[in-house]
Amino acid sequence: MSTSPLSLLRSVIQQPNQPHPRNVKKVPYVELYSGRLQGVVSSGSDIERVYVSFIEANTGDYYCSTNNNRPCSGLGWRQCKHIEEMAEQAIYQYGSLEVARYLGAKTESNDPSWWAIRDALNGSQKRIPASEVFSRFLSYLRFLELPRHDGPAPEMTWFTSR
């Protein structure tokens, strides 16, 4: 969506719809936050299991662990499929250029594939506690528990999104 300078001067500017509806079942949570692409990924085989995956900007360091903080068995000298799934959905949601830009991956393409982004980063395993990403996901869901507001809300007049 292009924004003309004239509409930029207005008080009410329509925001682009964000994010693109990704596959929530596969990747319940994903974000570009705190210098990382991070998220929660459903196990392909076990309905009860979820993984927490992340990849760090600039270094390209990565990790993946279960909800019990056990390292993902798919991790070895390369990234596991959970990280790949998370990245695919992140690209779907934010666009590949934005993911590449956020991660500091220098690629030639205007629409780089995840492979191109990953190769431009080339990091190694680095452990972080899954709880950091868990709590981000939980505080995201907290919005659904907040009290409703009945009555005038004139401040909302400033907000519309497509």
Next chain:
Amino acid sequence: MTTAWKDILEIPSAVQQSQALIDGFDRCFLVGFGRLGEEHLDTLHSLGRIFGPTPLGEAFAHGLEAIERSEFSETHFQRLAAARAALQGAQHDALLAQLSQTLGRPLHPSSVSQAEAPQAPVGLTEGTRQWLTEIALAGFPQLTRESLDPYLNTLEQLQQNPSSARLALLLTGFLEEISAALPIATPHLVPLRRWVDLWTRAMLLAIRTPSSPTATPVQGSFFPMGVDIHHHPFAVSYTVHGLLQEKDTPPRWIKTTHTSYKVDLLQDAETWQLFEEDPFLEALNAGKSAEIKQGQILDSGDLLPHPDVQIGKPYDALALAKAHLAAEAEKPVALLSPSPIDRHPVQLAFPVWLEGVTRKEDDASSLQLDGTPLRLAEERISLLSGLEQTDLQKVPSMIGLLRYDQDGYAFQPLALVKDAKKGKLIFAGQEASKQAAAKKSKVLEILKERSTRLLRK
């Protein structure tokens, strides 16, 4: 004798003059108040002179002197916010006065209830003012993730506190918007007017939660005329607008609003499931009136939540619009003005009936009223409204709200006349009650189920 649209839509010169002052003030938010240059200080001084020897003028001058001495206490920034809001309040009043005069609509001023509003904990509002001050000192283009993150904890607490609901809803959207724009590489792409608006509103609401306008009992037939829908990634709000017909008084334009937090993934029709059943939405969908047996209405025209309501009989929205909302209406609808603290040009929502609208050939969003252009306020039309682009681009008759923004008046449709002969109208938000009752939201179910897996030990 009807006033021509050209005169109705003329912008009062006072509004244009104060615009330049506001623009000058806003430019300080680009460099940051910590690094103002001579030209910024000159602008601020000329703004201060407008208020003269009034209490606000003196407080402003005092605050400005302090800032020149590099004393950056948040109380000085409260005064800057109050001054900017006063200018915009005056703009709002000038616009409303001109419209009510040229369109011959009676205007009822809003009085404020003596009852003190419940206040948020002092620590939270103080923390908010402090953070807003830091933002003003840095200037928008200089903001980073580190400018926002330390405030998130305070915001979470504000969100849980019903007495700071309005402030929290505003700041949740504002922070999200700044976050999404980071890093700000090009200062001229900062939506300056908007962001300083939001900053000012937040500062005012963080000083104190305002008292409500006076409430009075109400009883009568409500004829819904459409829904105005607003949302940012983490909240959605809808307002049902319509005509209230009481015994022996001219009809009034009133509204009722509900707001809910949400997650950003929720953005289509599923969003309606966040809300409880609403008899006003039901009435709109059924094309019937809502009979208010017992309710309370604020001077601002806002009906208080949960009145005693029954669905009534079918009504002729087209006839009501022609009788009460047309430019030449014989029995024009009585207007209510916003609460004093809410007066701001973006809050102008002046109900009108338009007929015989044509479009410019090369620009379907430029409505033509007897040769006078009026912009279609596309930025205010939510996808959730259900209004279709093809209809917006061609129907000649509409009910809607006259809005105002930086570049003049604009029109936000609430209802489109799809078939003039049959009198068939499409209302914004008409399907909402149906969608609220539809199948449960899949996205929410999945998110909740997945989160329980996380918690499993």
